Amino acid sequence: MCTLEKRGNLFILTFTGEDQHRFNPNLIGSLLSLLSQVKAEATRGSALITQAQGKFFSNGFDLDWAQAAGSEQGAAERLHHMVALFKPVTAALLSLPMPTVAAITGHAAAAGFLLALSHDYLIMRKDRGVLYMSEVDIALTIPDYFNALFREKIGDASVRRDLLLRGLKMKGDEAEKRGVVEAAYDGEAEVREASVRLAENLGKRKWNGEVYAEIRKGLYPQLSAILGLTHKAYTIARL
Numbered sequence: 409m410c411t412l413e414k415r416g417n418l419f420i421l422t423f424t425g426e427d428q429h430r431f432n433p434n435l436i437g438s439l440l441s442l443l444s445q446v447k448a449e450a451t452r453g454s455a456l457i458t459q460a461q462g463k464f465f466s467n468g469f470d471l472d473w474a475q476a477a478g479s480e481q482g483a484a485e486r487l488h489h490m491v492a493l494f495k496p497v498t499a500a501l502l503s504l505p506m507p508t509v510a511a512i513t514g515h516a517a518a519a520g521f522l523l524a525l526s527h528d529y530l531i532m533r534k535d536r537g538v539l540y541m542s543e544v545d546i547a548l549t550i551p552d553y554f555n556a557l558f559r560e561k562i563g564d565a566s567v568r569r570d571l572l573l574r575g576l577k578m579k580g581d582e583a584e585k586r587g588v589v590e591a592a593y594d595g596e597a598e599v600r601e602a603s604v605r606l607a608e609n610l611g612k613r614k615w616n617g618e619v620y621a622e623i624r625k626g627l628y629p630q631l632s633a634i635l636g637l638t639h640k641a642y643t644i645a646r647l
C-alpha cells in the first residue's frame with residue numbers, strides 16, 4: 409500500500425504498513441498513479457520524498473506472487489511482467505519535474521534498491537537496514553535498465569562490483585563512505601528530519617521543473633534512452 413501526502417511544497421510518498429513493501433502489479437500500479445499525480449500537481453518549489461514504514465523501504469519484487477503462478481514457466485512470465493511494469497516507475501522518477509529524495513529507514517533490496525537509487529538524493533539509516541542486490545544470490549539476471557541505473561549513478565566500479573557481483577549487504581555507514589548515499593544518520597527520526605530539511609532546501613531554489621527534469625535526463629543518457637525518455641532542449645530566458 410502506498411499513500412501520497414502534500415506538506416507545503418513537499419510531496420511525501422509513503423509505503424504504509426509493517427510488511428516488506430514488495431512490488432507486485434497492484435503496488436506498482438498504485439506507485440505509478442501517485443507519481444502521475446505528483447507530476448500533474450508539480451509547481452516551482454515542489455520536491456518529492458519517498459519513504460516507508462516498518463523495517464523495510466522495499467524488499468523488491470513480490471516473488472510469492474510470481475510463484476503463485478503455479479509453474480516455473482508461469483513464475484518466470486510473472487517476474488518478467490513485473491520487470492516490464494516497473495520500468496515506467498523508473499522513467500517517471502527520472503523525468504519528474506522536481507528534486508527527489510529517498511528516505512531509506514529500512515532495507516532496500518533488489519527492485520527496492522533500484523527505486524531508492526532512482527531518486528536524486530538518498531538519505532539512509534545507519535543502525536538498521538541494508539542496501540542489497542540479492543539477484544546474484546537468488547540466481548536472477550539483472551534487467552537492462554537496472555544495470556544502466558547502477559552504471560550511471562554509481563561511478564565507482566568496485567562499488568558496483570561489490571553490490572551486483574558480490575551481493576554485498578551495504579549498511580548506511582559504508583554506503584555514505586563509498587558515495588552510494590548522500591548521508592546516513594542513526595535512527596529513523598533523524599533520517600526523516602534530514603530528508604525533509606534537504607527537500608525543503610532544494611525546493612527553495614524554485615527551479616523550473618521541466619528544465620530540471622531535462623538536465624537530469626541529460627545526466628543519465630544511456631538510462632534515459634533505455635527508458636524511452638526523449639530529451640528536449642529548453643531555452644527559457646530568466647525574465
Ligand SMILES: CCCCCCCCCCCCC/C=C/C(=O)SCCNC(=O)CCNC(=O)[C@H](O)C(C)(C)COP(=O)(O)OP(=O)(O)OC[C@H]1O[C@@H](n2cnc3c(N)ncnc32)[C@H](O)[C@@H]1OP(=O)(O)O
Nearest residue numbers: 467468469492515517518519534535536537542548551579
Ligand atoms: C521486458 C522483460 C524482460 C525481462 C528480462 C529480465 C531478466 C529476468 C528477470 C529477473 C528480474 C531481476 C530483478 C529482480 C528484482 C527483485 O526485486 S527480485 C526480489 C528480490 N528480493 C529479495 O531477494 C529479498 C532480499 N532480502 C533479504 O534477503 C532480507 O530481507 C534482508 C534485506 C537481507 C534483510 O534480512 P533480515 O533477516 O530481515 O534482516 P534483519 O532481521 O532486519 O537484520 C538482521 C540482523 O542485522 C541487524 N541489522 C540490520 N541492519 C543493520 C544495520 N544497518 N546495522 C546494524 N545491524 C543491522 C538487525 O538488527 C538484525 O540483528 P538481530 O535483530 O540481532 O538479528
